[in-house]
Amino acid sequence: MTSSPALMIEARGVEKWYPNGFHALRGVDLYVHQGEVVVIMGPSGSGKSTFLRTFNAMEDFQKGSIVVDGIEISDDLRRIDAIRREVGMVFQQFNLFPHLSVLDNLTLAPVKVRKRPKAEVERQALELLERVGIAEQAHKFPGQLSGGQQQRVAIARSLCMEPRIMLFDEPTSALDPEMVQEVLAVMQELARDGMTMVVVSHEVRFARQVASRVVLMADGEVVEVAPPQQFFTNPQHERSKQFLSQIS
Amino acid sequence: MASTAPLVVRASPLRRLQKELFGSRLDGLISIALLAALLAAGLGFFRWALFQAQWAVLSANSTLFAVGRYPVEQQWRLWLLTSLLALATGLSWGLLRAFPGSGAVRALWPRNDRWAASILVVLALWRPMALQLTLAIQARWWGIAALLLLARWAAGRYGPAIPQACRRLIPLFWPLLYLVGMVLISGGLGLVQVPPSEWGGLLLTVLMATFAILLCFPLGVLLALGRRSELPLLRWGSVIYIEFIRGAPLITLLFLGQNILGFLLPGGLAPDRVWRAAWVLTFFAAAYVAEAVRSGLAAVPAGQLEAARSLGLPMPLALIHVMLPQAIRVALPATVGQFITLLQDTTVLSLIGLLDLVGTARTVMANPMFLGKNAEVYLVLAILFWTCCAALGLGSRALETRLNTHSPSAPQA
Numbered sequence: 043m044t045s046s047p048a049l050m051i052e053a054r055g056v057e058k059w060y061p062n063g064f065h066a067l068r069g070v071d072l073y074v075h076q077g078e079v080v081v082i083m084g085p086s087g088s089g090k091s092t093f094l095r096t097f098n099a100m101e102d103f104q105k106g107s108i109v110v111d112g113i114e115i116s117d118d119l120r121r122i123d124a125i126r127r128e129v130g131m132v133f134q135q136f137n138l139f140p141h142l143s144v145l146d147n148l149t150l151a152p153v154k155v156r157k158r159p160k161a162e163v164e165r166q167a168l169e170l171l172e173r174v175g176i177a178e179q180a181h182k183f184p185g186q187l188s189g190g191q192q193q194r195v196a197i198a199r200s201l202c203m204e205p206r207i208m209l210f211d212e213p214t215s216a217l218d219p220e221m222v223q224e225v226l227a228v229m230q231e232l233a234r235d236g237m238t239m240v241v242v243s244h245e246v247r248f249a250r251q252v253a254s255r256v257v258l259m260a261d262g263e264v265v266e267v268a269p270p271q272q273f274f275t276n277p278q279h280e281r282s283k284q285f286l287s288q289i290s
Numbered sequence: 291m292a293s294t295a296p297l298v299v300r301a302s303p304l305r306r307l308q309k310e311l312f313g314s315r316l317d318g319l320i321s322i323a324l325l326a327a328l329l330a331a332g333l334g335f336f337r338w339a340l341f342q343a344q345w346a347v348l349s350a351n352s353t354l355f356a357v358g359r360y361p362v363e364q365q366w367r368l369w370l371l372t373s374l375l376a377l378a379t380g381l382s383w384g385l386l387r388a389f390p391g392s393g394a395v396r397a398l399w400p401r402n403d404r405w406a407a408s409i410l411v412v413l414a415l416w417r418p419m420a421l422q423l424t425l426a427i428q429a430r431w432w433g434i435a436a437l438l439l440l441a442r443w444a445a446g447r448y449g450p451a452i453p454q455a456c457r458r459l460i461p462l463f464w465p466l467l468y469l470v471g472m473v474l475i476s477g478g479l480g481l482v483q484v485p486p487s488e489w490g491g492l493l494l495t496v497l498m499a500t501f502a503i504l505l506c507f508p509l510g511v512l513l514a515l516g517r518r519s520e521l522p523l524l525r526w527g528s529v530i531y532i533e534f535i536r537g538a539p540l541i542t543l544l545f546l547g548q549n550i551l552g553f554l555l556p557g558g559l560a561p562d563r564v565w566r567a568a569w570v571l572t573f574f575a576a577a578y579v580a581e582a583v584r585s586g587l588a589a590v591p592a593g594q595l596e597a598a599r600s601l602g603l604p605m606p607l608a609l610i611h612v613m614l615p616q617a618i619r620v621a622l623p624a625t626v627g628q629f630i631t632l633l634q635d636t637t638v639l640s641l642i643g644l645l646d647l648v649g650t651a652r653t654v655m656a657n658p659m660f661l662g663k664n665a666e667v668y669l670v671l672a673i674l675f676w677t678c679c680a681a682l683g684l685g686s687r688a689l690e691t692r693l694n695t696h697s698p699s700a701p702q703a
Contacts, residue, residue, distance in 0.1 A: 098600055119604075127602035137597035141615045150611055151601035196597075203601060 047076040050207050050238045051097055055106035058092060058262075066092050067103065068262040074207075079239045081249040081270070084259035085285060090242045091211050093259065097240065098129040098209060111206055127155060130200030134212040136192040138184035144171070144195050145180045148202040156203070163202065170198040174228050190221030194228055201232075208232065210241040244289060250274060258282050338665075347663040348670055349422040351654050358490015358645050364482060367474040368493065369430060376438040378467050384445025385460065398446045407442070410435060468504070486564035490645035492674070494564070498646065499633045502571040506632070507625070509572065510579025511618075515609065517584055528580070535577035540635055544570050544642050567639055575632045579625055586621030587613060619693050626686035630679045637675075647671055 051074040058067040066089045074080050082090045095101040096108055099115050099122040108115045111128050115121070139147050148167035152158050171177040174194040176187075184192055193213055200208060210229065214222040226248050233239055233252045243249065249256050249270050256273040258266045258281070265281045266273065277283050311321040348355065357368055387403065390396050399407075414435030418428040452460075475497065477483035489497065516528030535543070547570035548563065561569065590613055598608035618625075640649035651667045654660055 100596060100600060123602055123604055126600055129600075131597075131600040133593060133597060133600075135591075135593050137591075137593035139594065139597070139612055139616075141619070151598075151603055154607050154611065155602045155604075199601070 047078075049109075050074050050076050050078075050111055051240065052109040053093075053096070053106065054108075056093070056096060056103050056108060057105035058089075058096070058101065058103040066262050067096075069106065070259070070262070070264050072257065072264065072267075074238060074240060076238050077236045078254040079233045079241065079252050080255050080257060081253040082240065082242045082257045082259060083244065083249065083285070084265075085288075088259040089262040090259045094209055094211055094240060094242050097207075098126050098131055100131070127203060128205055129207045129209060130203060130205035131209045132193070132196050132200055132211065132213045134215050136184070136189070136196045136216070138192055138196055138199070140184050143181050143183055144176070144187070147184065147195060148199045151199075151203050167198070167202050170201050171195070173231075174198045175224070188221060189217045190224045193217065193221075193225045197225075197228055197232070207238045207240070210239065210243065212242050212244075214243065214245060246274065246289065258285060260285070343666050344663060345420075345666055347654065347660040347666050349420075350660075351650075352421050352423060354654065355491045355647065355650055357493045358650060359488045360490070360493065361482075361484060361488065364477075364484055367481065371471050371474045373434055373437060374467060374470065376434045377441050378463055380438040380441025381445045381460075381463070384442045384447075385449045387446045388449030398443075407439060410439070468500075486562045489564065491647055491650045494639075494644065495633075495636050495646045498564075498568050498571060498636045498639065501568045502575055502632055502636075503629045505572045506575035506579050506628075509576035510625075511583050511614065513576060513580035514583035514587060514617075517580065518587060532577045532580050535574055536581070540571075540574055541638055541641060543574055544638060546570075548642055563642075564644060567642060567644060571632065571635065571639075574635075575628060578628045578631075582621040582624035582628060583617060585624065586617035586619070589620045590616045619690075622686060622690055622693070626682060630682050633678055633682065634675060647674070 051072065053070060053072045055069045055071060056067050057065075057069050059065055070089075070093055072080070072093075082094065084090045092101055096103050096115070097110055110125050113121055113125050113128075115125060138144075139150070142150065145164060145167055148170065149160060149163045152163045152166075153160050168177055168180060171180055174197060176191050176194055176198075179187060179191060179195075184195065187195065197208075197213075213229070214225050217225065222245070226245060229239070229241070229248070230252050241248075241253075253270045255267055256270050257264055258273070258277075258279070260281050266277060266279045268278070273282065274286065277286060312318040357365065360368065383403075387398065387400070388396070414431055418431045423431075473479055473481065475484065475489070475493070476486070513528050513532060516524045517532065519525045519528070544567060547566050551561070551566050551569075594612055594616065595608060598612040599605075603611070636646055637648040639646045640652060643649070645653065648671065651671060655664055655667060
């Protein structure tokens, strides 16, 4: 343990039932080390998004334990807010705040939650927008941007909180095909800079090029965890083979 | 149908009117009969208004209608307040023009403003004379109108020169004015006390309406949030409150308030009759505002709250900065509709013996000198209320347009 990079996410035996009795997660384990990029794949309804959303307590769970960046998730609201400050999340539907300008979308949380001076945060926000390639849109409103631009703003918004972990919940699924690449490129650069990332996605090329490990989930369980090269060329489990044949 | 219909070349309005009214022989007959009836009614009205009606009932009681039995020697306070209000209105109006919403064009006197200013001038010149007020009072109204327009011009012209730091403080002017107004009206701080029982007429109506409008809004927002809360006690408390209030007629609540508050609170704490009514109006309107805001909250996608929470914003901050701004924008038309209803509901106060505009009208008409002058009085009251409500509606629409310049559908800047 001492020689390997720090453990950022440690999920053990996580089980979740929805209020209607549906058993969404059936004892799932996952360990993510600092700087790793873990891509979770799986058919719809496999529980991959639900699992991802337990890492920042957007979903609760009934059994098992999750420790994020040394903080164990519990019902303690202060701990949950502490975790959310360290964990950024990017959603399928972008979820930008439509009544705020792009710049204000980025600065809201750092100013209100971290209590940082506004001028300093704005400088940082403009740098981040530069980095995701849309600095010139800083004063527009989200509704005036394309889907790809909105998702890049959403990534920059999360980064503005200086998170130690980034979660991506199907970040390119709601995008027109020609805009997928611009978002993936930003994510790829983020991975290169050493950000710890967990990504729920169907983008095989991204997983092949960027992922440290690929996780296949089905029916609320982890079926296979493997490096991308091995997962895509020589999957070990029948369920993995079946899934890969369906998406290719 | 509309999408497949061929483009129709629009005929001139006169031609279209002709086609609509006299398309066939039967149409023509019906139109002639209806037009004749309308003409007769119009002529009848004008004959009454110009020759039969005796408007003296209004000019003789103008002070009563304006302020009720407010002591004459203290009325300078109300003149001062009206002047301050005119000043504040003029300044705000001018500053709105000096800083139009993003994307809008800045103009010192847009066309609508020229119209509004002209109407104001005509009203200010004609109205005091028509009421046969004394020259001193006529002159005061002219001065107040001039003050408003002067402030409007100055703020529109020199507003942009105000430094940023001072500009932030300007919106505070209105709440401050409200407090100053309350002191001026009721006394205290060295001014002679004028008890609420001596307030009346337009003064009382406007005071009740503004008090209830200002307080019912925050209260309604809290109730709407309570109704969506995950805490059962808060949720059920809000639901029971809202449904109880919405299920009871205002008049019963007003009577209940007059009678029950005295029992509930120890003697000295029970508010005056006027204030009891004001609080009942506030609590009544809050339940309806809560429902409007709730529909606004429901219109905000669930992802908004998730995004805010995932950024580490605690619930109160997420509500204040993300949910409520979007929800209130959706709820604005319904909420202003509720404010307009509230303004009209103040007339019910006359039934519990308060001398608001309608209460004053009833006492005036009970005076043997003015017996049977109901039509004159009620017509003027109706026009007065309509003007206030129309102003509220116009203000809300202007606010919506201004907010919408920031909305997703706004044109590219």
